Amino acid sequence: MAAFLKWLGAIVAALFVAMVCLAVYFLARTGAFNSVQNLATEACAAIALEGVSAEDIVVDRARGLAYLSALDRRAKVGGRPSLGTVLKIDLNDVDSGPRPALAEDPEAFRPHGMSLYTAPDGQQTLFVISHRPGKSQAIEIFEMGDDGLFDHIETVTGDGLVSPNDLAATGPREFYVANDTGAESRFQRMQEQVFGAGFAKLTYFDGAKFRTLREDLASAGGIAVSADGGRLFVADTQQKRVRVFSRDKITNDVSLAAIVELDGLPDNIDIAPDGGAWVTAHASAFSLIRHFFDAADPSPSLVYRIALNDRGFWRADLKYASDGRNLSAGSVAVRYGDELILGSITEQKILRCKVPD
Structure with a gap:
């Protein structure tokens, strides 16, 4: 005994x-033990958003217009009914506030990730992920009308939309989709959340059907195609890294070229005119979760610029950091001139910050 x-x-x-x-x-x-020192938070101006946050932002740099994925995400997290829209802000006018960007919202519209495609003839197409309540996941497609508003033209659904978080358009009806989970059981979901296991899919829609390219993403929160179409950047969020893929512009297949490690969980990715990838990251998933439950509990935000250095290696440089008082739960940073246009999962504002290269 x-x-x-x-x-x-x-x-x-x-x-x-x-x-x-x-x-x-x-x-x-x-990141429960992480601390963040503020960087480049001094020269920031806030633009208020009434009752919504902008989890994703895309910018038409030629016209100076920012398009915002607008939704009351705190209401959504709290289980309260909430629908959203897309707003626009004229970046040429410092006094400009948010205005409607859509001629009409699609049915049951809950916007998430977005992508703006401009064709060689100048025609613009806006792609928006929608987590429609009580319906399948969808990509809503809009075309720019003569009145300056986007008209809804199509709803795309399919098995490539498991849990879509972001997308990157490559044509007027073609796009990549980054899903943020691929778990098929509670055990796999636990593996994703605790160990950062990769089960999520990277898929491509060719205008007719979806095709799966990868099934090993660790909760992908962002995706972007380089201006020349030769590279695809994917945020491997739970692994705190960005994967850089070489992209075949004919077949749309991708092959891994590099992995860039970060000190935070990457979210949305913006490609600047000089080719640099601006990646917003959450410094602490632990703080982010606490922030969802209590808005007064800050969630630090980071912004990196990823680019090739002089020796041909990919390098991530920290360009902006907030301990959460300047901006909590930052999810997107778009380069516009010498500014960053910053959005958040929860904050009912965007920031315009002067940030040097």
Whole structure:
């Protein structure tokens, strides 16, 4: 009996140590012990958004217009009914406030990631992910009308939209989709959240059907195609890194070219005119979760510029950092001149910040 109790005690002690180690690992991986020093937060001006936040922003640099994925995301997290829209802000007018960008909202519209495509003839197409309540996931497609508003022309659904978070358009009806989960069981979902396992799909829609290109993304939160179409950037969010793929412009297949490690969980990605990829990241998933439950609890935000250095290696440079008081839950940063246009999952404002290259 004594031997059995000794054996049982050893088992219990081992399990306790294992649980403590797992808890410490999880807290460390989610950034619970991270601290953030403010960087480039001084020269920022806020533009208020009434009752909504802008989780994603795309900019028409030629016209100086910013388009915002507008939704009351706190209401959505809290289980309260909430529909959204797309707003626009004239960046040429410092006094400009948000105005409607759509001629009419699609049915059950809950916008998330967006992509703006401009054809060689100047025709613009806006693609928006919609998490429609009670319906399948969808990509809503809009074309710019003569009145300066986007007209809804099509709703795309399909098995390539598992849990779409962001998309990158390559044509008037073609786009890549980054899904943020691929878990098919509670166990796989736990693996994604605790260990950063990669089960999510990268898919491509060719105008007729979806095709799966990868099934190993770690909760992809952002995606972007380079201006020349030769590279695809994907945020491997749970692994705190961005994957850089070489892209075949004929077949649309991709092959891994590089991995860029970050000190935060990357979200949306913007490609600047000089080719640099501006990546917004959450410094701490732990703080982000707490912020969802209590708006007064800040969630630090980071912005990196990823580019090739002089030796031909990919490098990530921190360009903006907020401890959460300037901007909490930052999810997107778009380069516009010498400014960053910053949006957030939860904050009912956007920021225009002067940030040097």
